[in-house]
Amino acid sequence: MVIPVHDVNPVRGTPYVTYTLIAANVFVFLFMPGLAGSTAGDSGPAQLCHLQAFVEQYAAVPRELIHHQLPQLVPTGAVDPRTGGCLVGAPGYDKSPALSVLTALFLHGGWLHLLGNLLFLLIFGNNVEDRLGHIRFLLFYLACGYAATYAFAYLNDTSSDPLIGASGAIAGVLGAYLALYPRVRVWILVPLLFFLPLRLPAWIVLGFWFGLQAVYSSGEGVSGLGTVAYAAHIVGFLAGMLIAWPLRAGTTPPPEPRGLIFGRHARPRW
Known part of the structure; x- marks a missing residue:
């Protein structure tokens, strides 16, 4: 596990779409029912049942995406006074499976x-947006998210477990970054006995990340992490690489300034 800190890759303009996506993800998370209470440690059955109903309505569900089999009973958000569990009933809403892929990208x-997702988006998304342009980057981000979600749903078509998170779309951003800027240096922190800072080429950092996803997807080295959609990460990453690959020839590698400390100029001491 490595933690990216900064890349030595200046941008020409402000990455408005990247910042907007980050803000939208934070905004949605703060208003997801029950999560604020769970963060403070005071979540009760009512909050948890409300959250369960919210996720069921807005998350992507593989069985719904592939077979269009919408459930007849869903959590209502209320607590059963007899059992203390969550009440279920007929859904009081119309759910579009295709649209649920979009809403699921903003749930965590x-x-x-x-x-974790937003850190990778902040560090690597700005340069991909800078290369693609604002509108094309937004369409690219959504396309990778849809490709990753539908691929995972196809591989788990009988599953009724909700799928949430921007990981598939952000994996696409990482794949595009690797295709466009493989030699750019990235500062990372490696947790050993302490956090060891290293500056490595992007192809090593992102290649290592992709390798971990492949290992975890196969079930090797995983303990209690079966709820993570590693297959979606792999598909999103490959989709991002394929989309960005034709732009590789026209992408000028940024010059790497000298005298950097964690990707920033060190002030001279007189």
Whole structure:
């Protein structure tokens, strides 16, 4: 596991779409029912049932995406006073499976899930947006998210477990970055006995990340992490690479400035 900190890859303009996507993900997370309480440690059955109903309505569900089999009973958001569990009933809404892929891209299951995704989007998304342009980057982001979600649903077509998170779309951003800027240096922190800072080429950092997803997807080295959609990460990454590959020839590698500390100029001491 490595933690990216900064890449040595300046941009020509402001990455408005990247910043907007980050803000939208944070906004949605803060208003997801039950999560604020769970963060503070005071979530009760009512909050958890409300959250379960919310996720069921707006998350992507493989069985719904592939077979269009919408459930006849869903959580209502209320607590059963007899059992203390969540009540179920007929859905009081019309759900579009295709649209649920879009809404699921902005839902996250916790702070670590959210911040981990947004860290990668912040570091690598700005340069991909800079190369593609604002509108094309937004369409690219959504296309990778849809490709990753539908691929995972196809591989798990009988599953009724909700799929949430921007990981598939952000994996596409990482794949595009690798295709466009393989030699750009990236500062990372490697947690050993302490956090060891290293500056490595993007092809090593992102290649290592992709390798981990492949290993975890096969079930090797995984303990209690079966709820993570690693297959979606792999498909999103490959989709991003394929879409960005034709732009590789016209992408000028940025010059790497000298005298950098964590990707920023060090001030001289007089």
